[in-house]
Amino acid sequence: MATIQTTYSLEPLTCPSCIAKIETVLGRIAGVDEVRVLFHQSKVRVRFDPSRLSADELAEKLEKLGYPVRKTVLS
DSSP states (O other): OOOEEEEEEESOOOOTHHHHHHHHHHHTSTTEEEEEEEGGGTEEEEEEOTTTOOHHHHHHHHHHTTOOEEEEEEO
């Protein structure tokens, strides 16, 4: 399974509990291998299988959790 990494820039994160919420919810999605929240940078890095879901689907999930995505960078 080939994975790719995407970094999402969010509105400023205000509480450390956001880290657990984002990592738990995204981490449970089929095809997601790794989720890392960079709290002080207001970024989320996700490594996932692009054959199972898209970067846009992950961005939508972040938006639904209440974290507006400012920018998405595929790497």
